[in-house]
Amino acid sequence: MESKTCMNELCGASTSSIEWRRGWALRSGDFAVLCDKCGSAFEQSLFCEVFHSKDTGWRECGLCGKRLHCGCIASRPLIELLDRGGVNCKNCAKKPGLDLISSDEKPNGFGTLRTDNASNLQPTSADNQLGGSGDKMKLMQLGNNSEGFGLRHLLQFRNDDPDGSFGKMKQEEARLDISKSNVGAKDIYESMAQTNLSITLGSPGGNSNSFPGAVVDEKDSKTSSIIQQGTRSRHLLPKPPKLALATGPEANAGISQIRIARPPAEGRGRNQLLPRYWPRITDQELQQISGDSNSTIVPLFEKVLSASDAGRIGRLVLPKACAEAYFPPISQPEGLPLRIQDVKGKEWVFQFRFWPNNNSRMYVLEGVTPCIQSMQLQAGDTVTFSRMDPEGKLVMGFRKASNSVAMQDTQPSAIPNGGHSSESFFSGVFENLSIISGYSGVLQSLKGSADPHLNALSKHLSSTPGDVSWLKSEKHEDKTREGLLLQSILVPERKRSRNIGSKSKRLLIDRLDALELKLTWEEAQDMLHPPPTVMPSIITIEDHIFEEYEDPPVFGKRSIFVVRTTGGQEQWAQCDGCSKWRRLPVDFLLPPKWTCKDNAWDLSRCSCSAPDELSPSELDNLLRLHKDFKKRRIATSHRPSQEHEPSGLDTLSNAAIIGDHAGEPGTALVATTTKHPRHRPGCSCIVCIQPPSGKGKHKPTCTCNVCMTVKRRFKTLMMRKKKRQSEREAAIAQRNQQRTWGGPKEEVEVDSNSKHVSSSHLDPSENEARSTSELESKSQSNNLTNKLTETGKGGIDLNCQPDREDAQASLNRVSMMRLLQVASLPLETYLKQNGLTSLVTEQQASSASHVLPQATADSEGRPNEHTSATQEHESGEEENCEPEPDETPSDAQ
DNA sequence: TGCGTGCATGTGTGA
């Protein structure tokens, strides 16, 4: 082994024991080298010819800009390394917040677990063995077998170990006996090289620094697989703060660590495996599987059981790639019997076979029903397939998804399967996070956490046999930190469907608990708050103040607003800790998590021990009023247009709400606004009281969003109208031709209507009276009347096709035009009021038609307020709708 | 009639 120099100039160690390697697969394809003396690791990227060819040996620290000399690169032409600017010097790398992985962890690398005996389960992660200057030979020995794994832990220890001694690693090393089993070492190599990718978001100490994109989801994990093939590269090591975007969950997941458990390398076509099949087996599961044997467990893949899989048919569909990679090759559809041992040691024989399917194959395991039942598995649970080496025996494990019971009533006794529920507790929400493997080390760190939630959880997990999982800890960490969404939205824990993020939407859609996650617009609004750190820009339009937020609203805690008959307004919120209701100022915006101790307005009730201010009956009354109010609100928003402001726009202002109901019996009213997240009853801002059209004192040349939206809509509508008109004219011409040839009578009648439509289209105001009276005088046939009645439900189908030209539509056009005209008045007025005649002129000129701006009502004026409250909100989209006729019989007369 | 088997098909996902 040739001598090399640590690239860290602060170290400068020259040693022959440094095992420079390419292929340290870090997340996102970065590669790293490190010094075995100081532990400094430097991110390197593979496949950059630039560095390779133009290596100057210098690079800048990514944090402080200090120039570091890489003494080794130039002398290592065989190593394709490139620093992409993400290199940190030792000092910088040791700065708090840059720790990659907690030194508390006792990573086993997940991929392979070697068991000398069940009671002395030793992670064989060679990661832990690297480093330290003592056992160089062992290091080298291991190093020869460990290319591609372990660096991450070196990285972690580098940062955690202040004196660079890697003492803990040495401890681990002392327990390792690699030479004991060549097979084991080989497996370690194979598995680890392929299995482990690791990243952490911070230290258990709560460092908030994190790395961009540190949370790995399925897609990311997939990316990782690509990376390991060296096709892409990204940064892993700490980046300059400006790059270390502490955003979202990543920023908060202080102890997060993501492990991408990749299947072993030896499978055929292994690179094709989708991440969702990558095994995620905890230490305990591995131990469970391995039992007392001395075998090495190599997780192969896993699969979430579908309804079909878990059904009575007894066929478990195997992922093709997995089947081909890890099961014996079969050439005949009949396949062959496969012996698979379950975790209890019972051996099952399944028929491994395939069906021809679209020039492909569909692999199934047949006869799995007894096994499935034995394990009490159901759809959504996961079966894992592993291999015992050196025997090569297939082992089948399982993991209950269990959204279960356990979490519904929080009775531990109700937890089936010894606490797996805790996993499901979080796995539902965080299903998309590929968080893998169990690390008791982190769990221990949780025990010392100041966060009671974490402590409680860690206790719970620790006491839970079989599935003590870092996964859970991490997820709970996410939960407690993220709190916001979860607290507010996913209140009943059982609602946290494990199927979130599931591949199959078939499972998703029909699951009641998943459906329960759906929120109404109003419910969502109740939880929306303006971003707390963002100051709105204030603009004034029509003497009303706009608050413009560039950032989207954030989720906050729901609260209830009450308007007393005395006029006093109150806000009530429930403590997240004790669930007691507390009165708050009406203008207070609740954070996602709020407890009594945050109640700074009422010191007598700033503790959870303080009695509830509301008696049960009062609370009932409050909630009932709230419910009633919501019903009324929905009903109000669905009221026909004539009951609204002339504009026909959503003007459900808070003042109106209060005014409508202030006189009602009862002590209080509950009111919220549908208008804007932060706006509360009584708010008189333009958002709450003004039509979204911005009707007011805008100049013709105004280019504000409101005006531009109006103009854009108007233009689009005019174009659409023009198109429809030309189509109608063509259709009329065609029908006239047909009539000349002698068409059916009814068709003639329809045509007559069409003619009116056509003419009405040219002059709606005149046509309205004419068409209605003619309709009446013509005494349409019952059939026709029925049609009109049937179709005249008075609603606007926003999903309808504006260009639809069926006979029914033709029948309805008369009153449609009337509606258009009526409904368009506000915009007309608006245009006049705003001096937007230029717009009209422009539209008229561009369309070269006789249409009037009235039709803007299609989208703007809402001729019929049958649209839902949600639809009433300004979307800025071009509502692609043709108003259905409001053809009640009276309308048709 | 019920069940098992094999194929077909629709849907979702990744390239």
Added chain:
DNA sequence: CACACATGCACGCAA
């Protein structure tokens, strides 16, 4: 767009 896969369904066999 191709492929994987979940599931539907027809067919045949056995009770």
